[in-house]
Amino acid sequence: MKKEFKIIADLIQKNSRVLDVGCGDGELTSFILSNISKDIRGIEISKTNVQKCISKGLTVIEGDAEKDLFQFPDLSFDFVILSQTLQAFLNPEKVLDELLRVGKKAIVTIPNFGHWRVRLNLLFKGTMPITKALPHKWYDTPNLHMCTIKDFSNFCDNKQINFIKSLALSNEKVLNISKSNLSVRNFFSDVGIFLIEK
Amino acid sequence: MSKFDNIKKLIVKDQLKLDCGQIISDFPIAYETYGKLNLKKDNAILVFHALTGDQFASDINPVTKKDGWWKYALGAGKAIDTNRYFVICANVLGGCMGSFGPSSLNRTTGKSYGNDFPVITINDMVNAQYFLLKHFQINKLFCVTGGSMGGMQVLQFVANYPNIAQTAVPIACTSNHSAQNIGLNELGRQAIMADANWQNGKYKESDSSPDKGLSVARMAAHISYLSKEALQEKFGRKLQERDDLKFSFDADFQIESYLRHQGSVFVDRFDANSYLYITRAMDYFDLNKKFGGNLSKAFEKSKTKFFIISFTSDWLYPSSENKEIVIALNSIGADVGYVEIESDKGHDSFLLNVPDFLQTLGNFLNKSYERINEKRI
Numbered sequence: 001m002k003k004e005f006k007i008i009a010d011l012i013q014k015n016s017r018v019l020d021v022g023c024g025d026g027e028l029t030s031f032i033l034s035n036i037s038k039d040i041r042g043i044e045i046s047k048t049n050v051q052k053c054i055s056k057g058l059t060v061i062e063g064d065a066e067k068d069l070f071q072f073p074d075l076s077f078d079f080v081i082l083s084q085t086l087q088a089f090l091n092p093e094k095v096l097d098e099l100l101r102v103g104k105k106a107i108v109t110i111p112n113f114g115h116w117r118v119r120l121n122l123l124f125k126g127t128m129p130i131t132k133a134l135p136h137k138w139y140d141t142p143n144l145h146m147c148t149i150k151d152f153s154n155f156c157d158n159k160q161i162n163f164i165k166s167l168a169l170s171n172e173k174v175l176n177i178s179k180s181n182l183s184v185r186n187f188f189s190d191v192g193i194f195l196i197e198k
Numbered sequence: 199m200s201k202f203d204n205i206k207k208l209i210v211k212d213q214l215k216l217d218c219g220q221i222i223s224d225f226p227i228a229y230e231t232y233g234k235l236n237l238k239k240d241n242a243i244l245v246f247h248a249l250t251g252d253q254f255a256s257d258i259n260p261v262t263k264k265d266g267w268w269k270y271a272l273g274a275g276k277a278i279d280t281n282r283y284f285v286i287c288a289n290v291l292g293g294c295m296g297s298f299g300p301s302s303l304n305r306t307t308g309k310s311y312g313n314d315f316p317v318i319t320i321n322d323m324v325n326a327q328y329f330l331l332k333h334f335q336i337n338k339l340f341c342v343t344g345g346s347m348g349g350m351q352v353l354q355f356v357a358n359y360p361n362i363a364q365t366a367v368p369i370a371c372t373s374n375h376s377a378q379n380i381g382l383n384e385l386g387r388q389a390i391m392a393d394a395n396w397q398n399g400k401y402k403e404s405d406s407s408p409d410k411g412l413s414v415a416r417m418a419a420h421i422s423y424l425s426k427e428a429l430q431e432k433f434g435r436k437l438q439e440r441d442d443l444k445f446s447f448d449a450d451f452q453i454e455s456y457l458r459h460q461g462s463v464f465v466d467r468f469d470a471n472s473y474l475y476i477t478r479a480m481d482y483f484d485l486n487k488k489f490g491g492n493l494s495k496a497f498e499k500s501k502t503k504f505f506i507i508s509f510t511s512d513w514l515y516p517s518s519e520n521k522e523i524v525i526a527l528n529s530i531g532a533d534v535g536y537v538e539i540e541s542d543k544g545h546d547s548f549l550l551n552v553p554d555f556l557q558t559l560g561n562f563l564n565k566s567y568e569r570i571n572e573k574r575i
Contacts (some may be wrong), residue, residue, distance in 0.1 A: 050537045051558050057565030059503070061524055061536040071525040
């Protein structure tokens with residue numbers, strides 16, 4: 001399993017009520033179901049993935065996080081997970097608001113566009129960055145709103161969203177993000193993982 | 199000797215109060231079972247049939263000698279695996295395959311009920327089938343499932359008996375019949391009643407039947423079960439055994455000939471009055487209204503795990519209507535899964551060989567059954 005998933009799972013309390021938004025083929029959802037909480041469900045946009053989830057015995061609804069979260073009542077989940085998809089929404093701000101409406105806490109992870117490789121790519125090559133974490137070309141990328149760890153951090157501050165935990169993944173190493181090391185983490189980390197609440 | 203003599207029947211001795219106010223008792227519910235009920239009695243599935251279905255969901259229907267209506271989904275090794283599950287399927291109240299319906303004999307007059315039969319509802323159908331569970335002494339069902347009108351019965355069943363079914367799989371259905379659906383049903387009913395042979399519903403007395411009307415009803419309905427794409431692909435403008443148009447009202451086009459055939463084989467196996475009564479029951483179905491306009495309330499008391507399935511090309515019970523059920527369930531935090539299966543076969547997809555559908559249905563059932571058993575250990 002992806003290191004990132006392991007970190008997300010560690011942030012979730014035992015037997016809490018969890019919604020995995022954009023749960024894909026259910027890898028993380030399955031892991032949480034077997035190890036952390038039976039009370040987990042997913043929402044996923046791809047029909048093929050939903051069918052894979054069903055074949056794993058997961059409770060998943062086919063739906064679009066951008067349109068379909070409205071049906072969940074306020075604070076009806078202890079944790080809502082959004083793994084590396086925030087940047088793909090037409091309106092990430094609205095989605096984030098929805099996550100924090102239906103969830104008491106949200107775990108949001110983002111691919112970091114502030115990583116030095118990304119920066120060098122644009123600086124020296126003069127073309128849109130392509131890295132292992134961001135393999136798409138500018139014209140076929142699903143990522144509409146790329147951001148950096150610093151961007152996301154500032155964004156949440158402006159929206160008065162609290163960080164309960166901020167972690168960075170750098171070469172499979174997990175590091176804490178704090179105000180004082182933000183710029184450094186923003187330069188060296190592949191992924192940012194945030195446990196947030198409103 | 200009636201053609202229904204050798205089929206399984208439960209004679210319900212209890213009284214059943216119908217929604218119309220009438221009380222019935224001592225009436226037959228014809229049913230069929232597949233697979234074996236295990237000792238723990240935890241592997242029973244109640245399957246509800248659609249408008250023109252019957253209790254013979256699998257194998258060969260002993261009356262019509264045709265394949266069971268759910269042959270792709272139900273049987274040994276299939277999605278609803280009869281090696282594993284015990285399946286009960288009953289002919290609905292108002293039906294014409296041995297259950298109490300308009301063609302049943304009225305003991306006080308010695309004639310068929312015809313249109314003296316009480317107008318029945320989906321609720322009545324479900325309550326009548328509940329007696330079968332008592333008969334089999336089954337306290338918990340592993341699953342209730344069905345497509346179209348069968349799906350409506352699934353919803354009604356969970357609303358009426360919130361703690362009996364552990365899982366529920368309503369397929370290609372709705373929680374309330376739309377104006378379009380009522381309109382299409384009314385078209386069929388008017389076709390039957392416009393046939394001089396209908397004789398105000400008393401056609402059995404003169405041993406006739408409104409075949410023309412019933413066949414037109416079936417033709418119209420059949421179009422609604424398919425998608426435009428499927429019709430176009432299968433028939434297009436292809437001509438029927440001729441090289442050119444005949445400038446007449448013969449069946450020039452293959453689609454005409456196909457529909458005429460569908461209509462003519464239908465009248466051999468279905469009763470016109472049953473068609474009137476069952477379509478009426480569908481039209482009256484409005485679970486939202488029954489729960490004060492809030493569908494969620496129908497499921498509030500239930501712990502049932504739901505899985506809802508719709509099809510992309512179904513315009514009769516479109517995904518949007520199926521999703522309303524998902525939304526109602528999610529808004530009360532119920533356990534609900536949902537998938538829209540890609541298929542160009544229209545509403546009929548649930549009856550046909552649609553591998554994604556069959557696999558998903560099978561996976562849901564088997565995984566849920568395993569999980570329920572895990573919990574017990």
